[in-house]
Amino acid sequence: MAYLITGAKVLSSESPYSFPARDVFISDEGIIEKVALPGKLSASSTHSDVVDAKNKILLPGLINTHTHAPMSLLRGVGDDLHLPQWLRTCMWPREARMDAKTMAIGTQLAACEMIRVGTTTFNEHYFHMDAIARVVDESGMRACLGYSMIDRKKSGDGIEFDFDGKGKDELAIGEKFAKEWNGKADGRITTSISPHATNTCSKELLVESARLAKRLDVILHIHLAETRTELAETLGLYKKRPAEFLDSCGCLLPSTVAAHGVYVSKSEVKLLASRKSSIAHCPVSNLKLASGGAAPIPEYLAAGVNVSLGTDGAASNNSLDMFESMKVGAIEQKNFRFDAAAVKADDYLKMATEAGAKALGIKAGVIKPGHLADLVLIDAKSPNLVPFTDNAGWLVYSAGPQNVTDTMVNGKWLMRERKLLTLDEEKILSTAQKTADGLK
Amino acid sequence: MAYLITGAKVLSSESPYSFPARDVFISDEGIIEKVALPGKLSASSTHSDVVDAKNKILLPGLINTHTHAPMSLLRGVGDDLHLPQWLRTCMWPREARMDAKTMAIGTQLAACEMIRVGTTTFNEHYFHMDAIARVVDESGMRACLGYSMIDRKKSGDGIEFDFDGKGKDELAIGEKFAKEWNGKADGRITTSISPHATNTCSKELLVESARLAKRLDVILHIHLAETRTELAETLGLYKKRPAEFLDSCGCLLPSTVAAHGVYVSKSEVKLLASRKSSIAHCPVSNLKLASGGAAPIPEYLAAGVNVSLGTDGAASNNSLDMFESMKVGAIEQKNFRFDAAAVKADDYLKMATEAGAKALGIKAGVIKPGHLADLVLIDAKSPNLVPFTDNAGWLVYSAGPQNVTDTMVNGKWLMRERKLLTLDEEKILSTAQKTADGLK
Numbered sequence: 001m002a003y004l005i006t007g008a009k010v011l012s013s014e015s016p017y018s019f020p021a022r023d024v025f026i027s028d029e030g031i032i033e034k035v036a037l038p039g040k041l042s043a044s045s046t047h048s049d050v051v052d053a054k055n056k057i058l059l060p061g062l063i064n065t066h067t068h069a070p071m072s073l074l075r076g077v078g079d080d081l082h083l084p085q086w087l088r089t090c091m092w093p094r095e096a097r098m099d100a101k102t103m104a105i106g107t108q109l110a111a112c113e114m115i116r117v118g119t120t121t122f123n124e125h126y127f128h129m130d131a132i133a134r135v136v137d138e139s140g141m142r143a144c145l146g147y148s149m150i151d152r153k154k155s156g157d158g159i160e161f162d163f164d165g166k167g168k169d170e171l172a173i174g175e176k177f178a179k180e181w182n183g184k185a186d187g188r189i190t191t192s193i194s195p196h197a198t199n200t201c202s203k204e205l206l207v208e209s210a211r212l213a214k215r216l217d218v219i220l221h222i223h224l225a226e227t228r229t230e231l232a233e234t235l236g237l238y239k240k241r242p243a244e245f246l247d248s249c250g251c252l253l254p255s256t257v258a259a260h261g262v263y264v265s266k267s268e269v270k271l272l273a274s275r276k277s278s279i280a281h282c283p284v285s286n287l288k289l290a291s292g293g294a295a296p297i298p299e300y301l302a303a304g305v306n307v308s309l310g311t312d313g314a315a316s317n318n319s320l321d322m323f324e325s326m327k328v329g330a331i332e333q334k335n336f337r338f339d340a341a342a343v344k345a346d347d348y349l350k351m352a353t354e355a356g357a358k359a360l361g362i363k364a365g366v367i368k369p370g371h372l373a374d375l376v377l378i379d380a381k382s383p384n385l386v387p388f389t390d391n392a393g394w395l396v397y398s399a400g401p402q403n404v405t406d407t408m409v410n411g412k413w414l415m416r417e418r419k420l421l422t423l424d425e426e427k428i429l430s431t432a433q434k435t436a437d438g439l440k
Numbered sequence: 441m442a443y444l445i446t447g448a449k450v451l452s453s454e455s456p457y458s459f460p461a462r463d464v465f466i467s468d469e470g471i472i473e474k475v476a477l478p479g480k481l482s483a484s485s486t487h488s489d490v491v492d493a494k495n496k497i498l499l500p501g502l503i504n505t506h507t508h509a510p511m512s513l514l515r516g517v518g519d520d521l522h523l524p525q526w527l528r529t530c531m532w533p534r535e536a537r538m539d540a541k542t543m544a545i546g547t548q549l550a551a552c553e554m555i556r557v558g559t560t561t562f563n564e565h566y567f568h569m570d571a572i573a574r575v576v577d578e579s580g581m582r583a584c585l586g587y588s589m590i591d592r593k594k595s596g597d598g599i600e601f602d603f604d605g606k607g608k609d610e611l612a613i614g615e616k617f618a619k620e621w622n623g624k625a626d627g628r629i630t631t632s633i634s635p636h637a638t639n640t641c642s643k644e645l646l647v648e649s650a651r652l653a654k655r656l657d658v659i660l661h662i663h664l665a666e667t668r669t670e671l672a673e674t675l676g677l678y679k680k681r682p683a684e685f686l687d688s689c690g691c692l693l694p695s696t697v698a699a700h701g702v703y704v705s706k707s708e709v710k711l712l713a714s715r716k717s718s719i720a721h722c723p724v725s726n727l728k729l730a731s732g733g734a735a736p737i738p739e740y741l742a743a744g745v746n747v748s749l750g751t752d753g754a755a756s757n758n759s760l761d762m763f764e765s766m767k768v769g770a771i772e773q774k775n776f777r778f779d780a781a782a783v784k785a786d787d788y789l790k791m792a793t794e795a796g797a798k799a800l801g802i803k804a805g806v807i808k809p810g811h812l813a814d815l816v817l818i819d820a821k822s823p824n825l826v827p828f829t830d831n832a833g834w835l836v837y838s839a840g841p842q843n844v845t846d847t848m849v850n851g852k853w854l855m856r857e858r859k860l861l862t863l864d865e866e867k868i869l870s871t872a873q874k875t876a877d878g879l880k
Contacts, residue, residue, distance in 0.1 A: 073827065076833050076837070079785055081780055082780045116822075290775050290779050292775055330728075334729075338732040339730055340522045340526070383512075383556060383865065384556070386515075386873055391519070393758070397519060398515060437827065
């Protein structure tokens with residue numbers, strides 16, 4: 001089905017953003033074909049539908065570049081605990097009991113939430129990836145999926161790795177998944193090679209991950225300098241800071257998405273910029289887990305690093321709300337620098353859209369001919385969005401999930417007038433509750 | 441009309457919070473009369489209505505203890521500017537052009553948003569208070585209203601005050617308003633004496649404000665130590681820090697609500713505790729305006745200070761979302777202290793409910809017999825609220841305005857199934873847009 005969306009104000013394709021009135025024609029292949037002044041387009045084919053979007057705002061779908069979808073089942077478990085205690089006493093024991101079926105229901109739950117908050121694409125780093133991929137397929141969402149690889153030994157006083165055993169097994173699983181699913185679901189699924197982090201993967205695993213990602217021409221998705229522990233352990237092991245060490249392993253590729261990037265030095269910012277790697281900034285999760293400090297966002301932006309935005313998993317956020325992440329990220333940075341101009345609303349809107357698409361190597365995040373029809377409609381007739389001020393701040397500082405009415409991916413509606421179309425939400429919510437209760 | 445609300449999970453009346461299943465009977469005087477196990481109550485009078493709240497959560501209405509409602513018209517004006525520049529080039533010129541009619545429409549706009557986000561009471565500090573009071577009356581909301589008094593001279597190199605001229609005039613306006621409206625609108629309106637701050641009011645004005653507030657037995661509402669400028673100017677003028685200076689003026693009363701309270705020393709925390717004054721913590725506004733640092737919330741709580749929660753005006757937030765303020769406040773504190781346990785979800789839920797009622801001297805904020813029927817229903821069958829974990833974190837870290845379905849004040853519905861009943865929302869939004877455009 002092709003669509004002609006009329007009457008909406010449409011996010012401009014470049015920053016500083018505004019919302020000019022435009023009509024948008026979407027081909028039945030799910031591509032934005034034309035963007036024109038109101039009234040200049042007509043539904044050109046017999047199998048096209050006119051969508052009246054009066055009083056609405058048309059946005060590119062939001063792109064969440066770092067999450068762990070099944071962790072939505074663990075939402076609310078161990079709130080207010082310190083990160084190491086939270087991981088050891090709450091997350092790891094439960095994750096060990098999560099099988100493929102559990103992962104599927106967790107992903108369905110996350111997909112319901114993401115579609116409702118206007119997220120069209122997510123970048124996933126977890127386990128039981130086949131189950132997750134099948135849910136992405138059925139949900140109609142777009143995702144970049146990677147199997148989370150770790151070869152650090154669990155016991156022992158020091159830090160020890162087992163590359164020859166665990167590491168090689170992990171690589172084999174990661175490779176198999178990445179090959180099998182890349183390009184599947186009408187191209188909505190792409191894949192990544194996803195080593196966990198610099199203190200949870202051996203040097204060999206990181207080196208091989210980089211080689212594999214290059215060979216398969218897929219994203220390399222990794223956690224980077226999220227916590228002081230990670231920084232300290234990496235320095236202790238290699239006398240190198242995390243980004244420096246990743247670079248020495250060949251892991252800083254133009255196709256690398258490094259999540260968090262909090263404890264990064266000025267010279268590492270330059271290094272990331274020169275390697276053209278992307279950051280997935282996760283401000284809400286960092287604050288909630290008390291990682292401390294703030295990611296050097298103004299420095300990243302000044303150096304030309306592609307900074308995208310993620311929510312992280314719902315267990316550490318506790319939502320998958322990209323609007324919240326935009327606002328919290330921006331105001332946290334302002335306050336941390338004692339400078340209201342340290343970052344701007346435009347920066348954060350770009351992170352959540354265009355920069356996310358760039359990070360994941362997909363032609364989306366902008367409403368422009370030739371781009372994927374991953375789109376969201378916002379109801380501008382809402383008291384929290386009045387007055388309309390025609391700038392990025394209007395959206396970043398005021399809008400929320402309550403304003404999202406419709407979500408489209410690849411030219412297909414996943415939500416219309418707040419009703420989910422591809423997922424049986426009621427059944428998913430009740431199954432998810434039972435499944436989460438069973439993990440206690 | 442009396443109501444029997446059945447089938448809901450109801451917020452417990454004490455922290456650590458949980459949500460046991462309870463039925464709640466509300467008298468036609470707007471008072472919570474009975475709270476009992478499910479099935480134990482029946483609609484006892486002929487003029488009562490049974491409300492089926494299955495799958496819903498019943499909360500006390502949220503209490504916003506510091507805002508400037510008409511500033512919703514200035515939402516989005518001067519985002520990303522430094523506070524002094526924002527005030528001088530954006531806020532003050534526009535505020536000077538805002539007349540009573542403008543204030544009324546701004547308050548209507550804010551009321552629409554507040555009712556939608558589950559706020560039932562707000563504590564207001566602004567100008568043209570009669571216009572604001574009339575809107576509170578028609579909207580059905582509850583509010584504590586105070587006329588914002590300033591006697592600092594606008595020009596001049598140093599800081600000069602004009603108590604004998606401006607200050608006395610301001611006091612007269614503030615007193616007249618406070619007397620005239622206290623207890624009006626079926627008791628939904630209470631009033632305050634509202635001197636602006638320690639660096640914008642003369643010592644005489646502060647001393648007289650305290651006397652007046654005591655004499656009239658109303659709230660004293662003031663800004664306290666919001667910015668470093670305010671701290672520096674107060675120290676420069678009086679060799680006292682802001683809370684110390686307020687105390688020397690007699691302004692730290694048990695009925696004092698001091699907004700912000702960011703740049704406060706440990707000894708001032710003790711002083712506030714000993715005077716039993718309340719803080720209106722405004723984390724989102726503080727972050728957005730880059731005030732820097734973080735209010736000493738763990739110290740306030742440890743000392744027994746009554747900490748409530750506010751959004752501040754929508755021009756500096758840019759929303760009136762108390763859910764957001766709970767979450768942002770809590771996660772900001774955790775991160776600032778490098779300690780996920782520095783504050784807990786329970787602390788923030790209490791701030792937004794019970795502590796807010798205590799600050800404003802109203803019998804609300806708790807679902808208990810004898811308390812005002814200011815209530816909110818939340819739809820728990822929402823993907824961002826599954827799984828239900830029966831604790832404060834479930835609400836504080838995951839819920840948002842999209843989950844609020846019904847709002848009641850004084851036993852009367854202001855919103856049912858997301859439809860506003862007391863205000864003509866569509867007309868208000870269109871008038872507000874035109875009015876805001878006219879202020880440019």
